[in-house]
Amino acid sequence: MIKSWRLKDIVLMSVLGVVFGFIYLGFFGVGKVLVAILTPFGFGPIGYELIYGIWFIVSIIAAYIIRKPGVAFTAETIAAITEVLVGSTSGPTLILSGMVQGLGAEIAFALTKWKNYQPRILVFSGVSAAFISFPYHFFVSGFHAYESWLIMTMFVIRLLSGAIIAGYLGKMLADQLAKTGVLNGYPIGKEVIARHEKSSTNF
């Protein structure tokens, strides 16, 4: 698997991890604000679930750009390792949760034998990441102590967040990035160029 990746693919996954490390920090703040807003209405724990998808976005962006087996899993793991290197206060357990989330995202692409990177597969990948990551957090964060209706609500919201933030937003950001031309050396960039040429021959 690693043999089929070029060095620049790996460094790309790593810099994605670094950049999103910064963005995640920002989202921690957003999460806190959401929790504070929702608490008086009795929906505090849902605050983080609303934006949970952001934590899977690296998988989807990297897989959509590089389009090779194992990229979704590795990108999320590398992102987690990079965050630990940068001094994330979540520590090495973050690597473990990164692996779990990455595995979840990878499943969607594996089911299409890594051939299909259409929007619905990307959205599905966000959902599968959410689906797999929830039991892990259920265990580690002691969701067991919550009332069941709350757990179900959290689960559904996490799935939606995975679909919208990781899947849809991830695709949108990667598309915009491809338009700048910096991804021309990757499958996504080649697709953009091909589409562009096609549309210009039509005129």
Added chain:
Amino acid sequence: MIHSLNPTMKAITVILPAILLSFSFDIITPAIMFIYILILTFFFSKLNIKKWLFYFIPMSFFALGLAWMTMLYTDDKYATGPIVFSFFSFDIRMGSIIVSMSLALRSLCFIGLSLLFAFTTDPTKFMLSLMQQVRLSPKLTYGILAGYRFVPTFKHELDLLKKAHRIRGLGRAKGWRNRVEHMRQYFIPLLAGAIRKAERVAIAMESKGFTGSKDRTYYTVMKIKATDYLFIIIMLIILIIAYYVSYRLGTLNIFGHRIMP
């Protein structure tokens, strides 16, 4: 000293109790672990206490916030015992208070262990150790390190982006759509630059004869010493003691099941 431990072994020693602690829903078990973690932090590592508090205090507020949430939404399995107080429409029972304090202490253990690792580990050595001890492929190891090296550059770029946006008259974002748009405006230039750099550094590394092959010598040799095993064993022993003490005291609670001696 914790600084000189092998980073991979240290990571395992930190992850293990974090997982094994997840079974307990009582106060005594995480409390004993937390005391041990504090002892490690203050007496066996040379970290700057001020800096440690700077990170620990805000994060522990977060842990307390979560505990408060748990208290309000405790499942019937745990919400036992007499009602201690009422808050709006919520009746808080003794059982809810115990389980929320347990979860809060568990978070504090996570935070303590994570900070212990983060403050006593050299990132480069951690990666080298993953390569030498866990056989992580050199291609991944050095690829990750190459990305990590850009951290100070990105901090600088982020600062410049903020300034440049101000000059363009881009005010504070209001509303969801604008926030997303705002994120895009940071994300695109930051990542466009990062991707170009990633490509350049990969080329530069390969032009220095790097092929990603495992057949290479090491300048910094990372070893696992007896103290590394000792560290992990003591950690596990303390964990067992913690569970045992709680068991003897009759407080042990595994996933809602009280386990009495």
Added chain:
Amino acid sequence: MKNHQPIFELDSFSFSFDKHDEPSVNNVSCKLYAEEVTLLLGASGSGKSTLTLCLNGLYPEAIDGFTSGDLLYKGRNISSYPKGVINQEIGIVFQDPESQFCMVRVEDELAFVLENLSIPRCQMKQRIEHVLDIVGLSQYMKHNIHHLSGGQKQKVALASILLMDPQYLILDEPTANLDPISSLEFIETIIKIQKQQRFGLLVIEHEIDDWEPYAHRLVALNNKGELLLDSTPKEGFQNHLHKLTKNRIRVPKRYENRKMPIRPSSEKESTEVIVNLKDIQFNYKNKQILNELSFSIKKGDFCAIVGENGAGKSTLLQLIAKLIKPVSGSIDFLNTPLSNWHENELYKNMGYVFQNPEHQFINQTVYDEVCFGIKLRGYSRVETERMAHHLLTDFDLLSDKWKNPFSLSGGQKRKLSVATMLHSKPDLLLFDEPTFGQDAYTTSQFMRIVTHLNDKGVTIVFVTHDMDLVDSYCNNVLVMQQGKIVYDGTPKALWRKTELLEKARLRIPYRLRLINEEMTI
């Protein structure tokens, strides 16, 4: 020297990034010899860097590119060598000092190279110390690379290449991002080593004045990636000057028949002050960056801020733009203290162009980028469209109207970043190293725009390392050294202060170097 066997032999060699693309290197046939210093010339985008990566064996494999024709290394086809072998014999020092390393510390970066070669551990330390001694960085072995200056970083890059004992060394614009003195030091270091170790050298640079005396050969590419010229430097620059300049290739200044235009500066001397700084002090992370700075800039000035890296030039520019606040002292803009200016109002009257134009792009098309500022000033749609059209025409960006700003060429990006500052006729424009890393053609194009703005009454203040620009365009120059202004006056008078120039690590412009040379002969 030519009876030797060539180290590289290209025979109708072409390379393209994609099957359907126009080739970047197009049907090139030439020979390169070890022990020769060869200059490889061509405008931006002529395929020079691509060619060097082919010589180094990284392309086409690293990016799945396509080649045709033959490229022989020591008589054998380059693709027949096993992976990694050629890389180790052909070293490259690249342009960007920020993206050549994968390790944090100097020592580890150099060890990385030795590990790639599977050198036994016991020899490493001694080799690292030796090579650092050669490039003059002995005391920096344990330092963090990020904390080194650009010139030092390039020397670390050079050291890591030297560790491989290369037979041939390729320099891909290694001094483009360095200040003039660091650049000269780098060139002198490398020539000294080349004379001792006698490896072949292939040099790509936009400013080749300092290299030209050492060169034996000259190879030039046109903008289609085809071979334009293959000759001795003397013959090339004397007999084919027109051919080179027509292809936007900068020739050494002593062959240039065109003199740099010197703008008459004294006649429009005004007394009206636009920016006034008094007793400015600025600290960063408890370190004093600027200390007791006082000066003023007059309306209509074309003013340069010069000095070595780290002297506080960019800090000063950001202070004037209210992007950072001084610890003490006061700054007035148009006779009103900066603190009294409302940000919106301030940036209507003052523009700032960052070193990297991309930092200023916030929209998805060139057109929207230009419209953004105009709309913000509350113009109607019709008016916005009219003004945007006008700006795009002025800046020759009309054909790129619907392109993504990031996909423009370096020169176009620079133009766009200036255009975005002109939505409401500003009185003052600040530029942070606007010509840094740009080739001669884009620099002169850019200076034409700025001069035009200055003629219309806009005050220009720019940070630069290029003394030739200062000499030909500015009527005023501020020299900074360790957070202080050590000179404030005309460029002409500055060039006479030899001692001050040396202290501030500045090089006099080429025009005067030539006169000095002639005098010593």
